Amino acid sequence: MNTVSESVSGSDDLEELLDRSRSGDSRAFEALVRRLQPMVFRVALGFFRDRDEAQEVLQDTFLRVYRNLDRIDRSVGLRGWVFRIATNICIDRYRSRCKRGEKERGLTLLEKEAAEETSDPETMLQRSERLELLQAAVDKLPERERSVFVLKHMNHLKLKEIAATLDISLGTVKSTHFRAVNHLRREVAAGGEA
């Protein structure tokens, strides 16, 4: 599982890869991407639930990482810094999508895969409806609540780690997380009754 906290040896490896990447070593940068891409991809899938969009987020994230290799925020470490970039890119994309009035283009791929996994059509339908309801509720969350929710529940980050990643206080993360879960609970309960 990828979290902000990492083993000491893992950090050392990353630091070495980072130094080599800074000096233009493409293999080192590729190794860095290989190590960090699952967590970025997971954040993106948590936000968009669409594989293509998640791949675009992944590319943009590492493009930004590469361009700013000399400007890493040491206070959150490499992983935290990459998490922050990925989250900001997701938020930016989400904003521009909202501006364009574009509807979520997600669901299809993941739903299809989930559907294939379940054989019973009724269970499949119920699961699909519930997840659609949850996705609609997640889409309605304000940016910060959405970020906290994704980092907490899709990426398994501790609230303390989320605070460092988003550069906000632990108290703010706790209350934001509570509000996010409460919003989802209300939306899902209301949708389920309707």
Added chain:
Amino acid sequence: MRNGNCEDVRRDMVMWLAGEGDGASVTSHLETCPECVAYLKQLKTLMGDIDSRREEIDLVMEEMDWDGMARRVTRYAMRPQPVPAKARRSWRLPLAAALFGLGLVTGYLVFHDRNVAPAAGPGDIQLANSIRLVETAMDRREIVDFLGRGRLLLTELMHATDSDADRRVLAEAATRLLRDFRYLGQNPANDGIPEARGVMERFSWVLTELSYDPPPDRERVDTVRRLVEKERLLLKVRLIERELEGSAREV
């Protein structure tokens, strides 16, 4: 009956279900508060749905070709980013400001007790035009030089053998050209050849492919060769080079 304590207990409940608390205050409170029992039931359903969603993501994650993706992402991130001509000349603005200030001071010292400042004569305008022309010509020669070296690389690429040594030489030449390419920016396109932008982008792709993770394997070199042939890149580079060469020579 819900009381003032419920809000705090519900906060604890959310933390507890998210694995960040012991939920000690929750259990005793639930014995006396049916509303919070209902709340907990809703939360548990929600957490179940969240788990299902996470399982979906896990499924997608398991099927990903991470190696292939890491290669694509790395190439995308490390591809050349042309520096815009404006950025390349960022020193010109402060220099212009300093020269302007110097001009003002000189003008004041020379003309402060005269009523009329002399207008710029035809000689001054001609001088400014000449300087601009010389600078443009220098820029164009830089690009022509780059394109000439690029053309040589493409020719070598088309005739190189499959040996490791040849492929290594190609990669080294491509790395040098790629470094220079960053400083050329989009000048060919700005110099009145808009089609040059597309050609330069394809050419930069060739450079990236050859210089990435040296030496490039045979398959990669073949792919690049096919692109160069298909796009008639060698000819296009030569045409742009000739066009710019002609205009630079006119000056």
